[in-house]
Amino acid sequence: MAFEKYDFTPITQSIHQGLIENVSPLLTTIIEWTIIGVLYLLFIAVFGLFLVYAERKVCAAFQQRLGPMRVGPWGIIQTIADFIKLLMKELITPKSVDKFLYNLAPFIVIIVPFLTISVIPFAPGLQSLDFDIGIFFVTAVSSVGVIGVLLAGWASNNKYSLIGGMRSGAQIVSYELSVGMSLITMVILAGTMQVSEIVELQRGGWFLFKGHIPALIAFTIFVIAGTAETNRGPFDLAEAESELTAGFHTEYSGIKFAFFFLAEYINLFIVSAMATIVFLGGWMPFHFGDWAAFNNVMDFIPGLVWFFLKVFGIIFLIMWFKWTFPRLRIDQILTLEWKYLLPINLFNILLMATMVLLGWHW
């Protein structure tokens, strides 16, 4: 197909070949790791800053404002200026905090997006870690973040932080289930957990359309639970501004605060990317039945662009939630999970399994 020409495999292969012919295999591995690490670091920093800017602009548009307009044209370097400010700020450690845990928490929080981002295929051949339990890996690793939040809440020696941390713990542990189960629903349809395989299977049509009703339910649940897992939108109880001032990161300043902030936005990206991969076909272009001309035009758009278009669509949706709804209360959040999402999810798995068994999908 036409979009095959945007495959990144030849480039990565040629780099690998070039290295392995010239240096020892060990050094090759080290160099490749370094390249990948630096690329991801750059991506996370730049994309995180961009998302912060995007959020401020999107929220401003929802609220009939203009958002940042002063630093740079249309305020485009506002977040960079903010980031520099955060870097230069003093790192305050309050007197009676648990020093080790207090300093450890932001790093745990920021490690999670680095781990999860490794399995995400941005474009054909642009994926660093492709192994057969990709989905499982994402669900497993993404729950590590809550430890950081809990530690931050506990170690800060602040009652607001503690309440925030505990809320966040209860919330993420519950919503982990929904995220996992909605992914399992789609794994049943796909029959594999390998991320690249899942994307490849959607060549004929995105799973959202292939799996119709159960896939749609799973998608809705995934977006809701994903919003909750990133501590955003109507589920931002852990940092509920009007109740807990800033929740678990009340006592953090400077770059440590920036880590929490950045992690939140990168987690937003990861949730959206997972939704894109599992439900919307990853980097696969949009095809409509047998409209050959239309499909050919779609194929001309590179996979990377498709991927980010879909991701931004979902990010916008999640931002839309955040800037429309009031916040839930902690018991209502848990009620929503255990009384609504979980039973629906279990039923949905059954439905999907029946459907796959009977072959009632496209």
Place this chain on the structure above:
Amino acid sequence: MKSFFNYIAEIFSGIWTLLTGMKITAKYFFTPWRNVTQQYPENRDTLVMYDRFRGEVIMPHNENNEHKCTGCGLCENACPNGSIEIISKSIMTEEGKKKRIIDQHIYHLGMCTFCNLCVRACPSDAIKMGQKFEHAHWDRSTFTKVLNQPGSKIMEGIKE
């Protein structure tokens, strides 16, 4: 069974209310030309304050550098915050009589609450409220203003 249907109905009605809310915000998101933000320092040229806007107390002078203030001190009495001070001086009129006229009409902008009571109290309409509102300054001493211009005289025909 009924409770089960209620459960389902609850979910759908709940989702519906959420969607109506999202429709409202989306309406404003996709009509950015309705934005209400005014970019303040840039729009200075087009920014017009209302005539009655109470920005500061001013004393209008005509082209001959004449004002209407007789120095009667009613505004000083009317001011709740003591932001007006009248300093008068004695002069000899042409007929050889001693007469007290205004020397300095001192206005402390920093103490003013823009209540308009002084303007109401003035019997000769000598002072009024100005439209200027950009009063911020590095130096506090600039907030103490002398409203009558140097060398200014009282207008002819103003009742003492």
Place this chain on the structure above:
Amino acid sequence: MAEIIEKLITTDEIKTDEYLVNIGPQHPSTHGVLRLLTKLEGEIVHNVEPHIGYIHSGIEKMTEALSYPQIVHLTDRMDYLSAHMNNEAVCLCVENALQVEVPERVKYIRTIFDELQRLASHQLWWCASGMDLGALTAFFYGLRDREDILDIFEETCGARLTLNYSVPGGVMFDIHPNFQKNVKAFITKFRKKLPEYDKLLTDNIIFQNRTKGIGILSKEDAIAYGVTGPTGRASGFSCDVRKHHPYSAYPYIKFEEKMGTEGDSFTRWKLRMDEMWESMNIIEQLIDNIPEGDFAVKMKGVIKLPEGEFYQRVESARGEFGVYIVSDGKKNPYRVKFRSPGFSNLFTINHIAKGWKIADLVAIMATFDLVIPDIDR
């Protein structure tokens, strides 16, 4: 194992300790410098102790050194969201004491301003409550539409917040020639905006779950605590001063005193929303019928009240606002006491927030519509 669990459940051996949290003086949801010393167990509120006095400005004492027209301008600074009602209360008190009859035109203008001020206040309350409950967009929508009212104020009296429009004997300026046109345009526009607010928050399922059945204030308690205004009416306590002790142009118009029965946060919310509709009805009855005439009667240069005690109550946006003046016949009052609605309303909070969660405490505070300078004076 089962025995141990049984033991733990039936006895109080493991019990989460209560802990104290200072909500305020600097806190996003206290809308000012109010300090709530809250005793929590986990998330559950066990005791709320309001500590006030952080922005006590001594207005009552200051008035003893001021003449009556000067007092009016100070009352702007108490409940700054019902500035005009406060001004009017002092003016009415002075006028009643001197037995001055103000022209009909003044009564009409004052009443229209009252209701516009009520709309502006309720809008700020609406959007700030939305923010307290986490819907930040509501905050900007409310401020956006409130701006229109403030523009109307600014055009007529030159100020947006601290109006100082009423003076003893009348109003400070005549209404601006555009006033009627602008008010009518605003009402037409706002009648379209209010259903939007309802769609955004009132009908929202999350919002309803957050407020329905939360923080119930019974009618008996409302009366016992002296809770007035929309908060009292939501509990079924008919306390509208406009209805029971009409002043200015309120005797001439037909309007309904909105009442609630449940007394929970949602009723308080709904009642204020309904009040906005009612305020628009009142304005529409008056705006076309403003009689011709003077906008103020000529008062003496120095206003001296006869010896005695005078009390005047008005319905501010938060409840009954009272002015009590003791005069000894001089140009300054001997003693002035302001009865502010927020003060009485605030102190029910311990009674009704007990047993609810900390998030509900925020919701209750939001629907109480507290303005801290009103409480602290």
